[in-house]
Amino acid sequence: MHTDAPVLFLHAINLIGIFVFAVSGAMRGVRSQLDIFGIIVLAVVTAVFGGIVRDVLIGAIPPESIADWHSVALAVFAGVFVFFFHRFFDRLQHPVLLFDAAGLGVFAATGTQKALAFGLSPFMAAVLGVISGVGGGMVRDVLSGQVPVVLRAEIYASAAALGCVLVLAGDALRLPPLESTLAGAALTFFLRTMALYRHWSLPRAR
């Protein structure tokens, strides 16, 4: 089953998520003045944490990024790359959070698909999707001593949740998983970057 095209595409999309989250963690490491090994550690942890939590919770043990070496090796590469070429990303306005937004979108959508494939109900599949999406950024922020972005008063988990709902809708309409995954990831990324650069926000408690 791992040889047919959609599964391969989903695996490739997942690796994109690993890469962008790793860049996000590595850029945070650069800004926190870490040495090269600290940057690699933060890149790897940010990249694999959400997916590992997802896999442990749905019972897919050992988790995907432990069972084979591609994810960790890609995250290590991203960390080394950022260490040498971070000036390339320094020009961006919010480099850490922009790459984070891409990872959020990818993991929310693929996490929902994977949870559905493991037999979870649609509601819990969306919850797992949100956990997969927000986990990496949460651990990156906690480790580097910042308030987790998921708890700042910005659109974040809500963007992930809407992406997950779009994946569920695609699944209910029996659309091809690849298309609905890409659509869900794109929706989350769009909403999150609008919040980041246009300051969209949700109501707070008075």
Place this chain on the structure above:
Amino acid sequence: MHTDAPVLFLHAINLIGIFVFAVSGAMRGVRSQLDIFGIIVLAVVTAVFGGIVRDVLIGAIPPESIADWHSVALAVFAGVFVFFFHRFFDRLQHPVLLFDAAGLGVFAATGTQKALAFGLSPFMAAVLGVISGVGGGMVRDVLSGQVPVVLRAEIYASAAALGCVLVLAGDALRLPPLESTLAGAALTFFLRTMALYRHWSLPRAR
């Protein structure tokens, strides 16, 4: 086996623990000026974290609050409720920590029972009970950038441990699980609220 009365009662007690921990997390979110989605995230994480760690450690995978949707839905409801009606709780002296005390008592007692049912030794069952009880508050505090209440110089883990020991005593005397669970939860809640409002404390290192 899930249809006889004691098990149903234990399940109901567990849902009470979910609800009060969710209120505790949501009130922290209100006080940290989060938007409604941040409040829901903090409510859900606080409510389910301790039980998920307990279930993963004893091998009950997927964990209870992932396998069915009741816990997460109840925590989401608590988050929304607190967002609109937090003024109701604002009059309390320590709203976050009072609800935390109730959750601590419930999860310490039910966690010990569940670990015993999974064949752990009494000592390790009490350790699992303490982990179940303190986990939610620990992650709530770490995520919101505060010193975890379990590490402040107040009676907290010690109150949970005494509640767990009471559950073990009831089990050794072959008392009905429901009664010993309620007694253990009540003991923990009593000791913890005394520490909170009467400033009971334990010796520190000099």
Place this chain on the structure above:
Amino acid sequence: MHTDAPVLFLHAINLIGIFVFAVSGAMRGVRSQLDIFGIIVLAVVTAVFGGIVRDVLIGAIPPESIADWHSVALAVFAGVFVFFFHRFFDRLQHPVLLFDAAGLGVFAATGTQKALAFGLSPFMAAVLGVISGVGGGMVRDVLSGQVPVVLRAEIYASAAALGCVLVLAGDALRLPPLESTLAGAALTFFLRTMALYRHWSLPRAR
């Protein structure tokens, strides 16, 4: 198989790791003015966290330190001992981080061995070794509100990684596991203490 000499030796080495990490966590608790129960909690969490994460990730569930009571009981004992006799360690220059260095070396080496025994590839076994080694100190630092030592600009994860590579080399050369484990642990401990007391460091991003 648990009766032959090498396995017993590895188990004994692991308990040494539990003890020194527990002392490290307890000393942090003393310095943070915790009460005796807070000190015990921090000792236990620091001692068992890395190994539990390792075991969950490789699918060894329930984890070693949950399945039997020796590790937790030893960590509780270490916490009580440090509470009463911390003056004995106060003379050291970096008591928390010196014991941490010993735990880092032991868990990196034994974690690599255990991951190899569970069939992971050498690269992923080293990754698991690093996770086992850095996990305890990471959670100790996050819980006590400090920047995790793994992310400070000091040789830390890199020392663990070199120890893991030495274990892998010993395994590839079919040396006895006990000897290569001890050699790997000693290398990590040496590099880390040199960084700690002689201020060795790696390049940072400009």
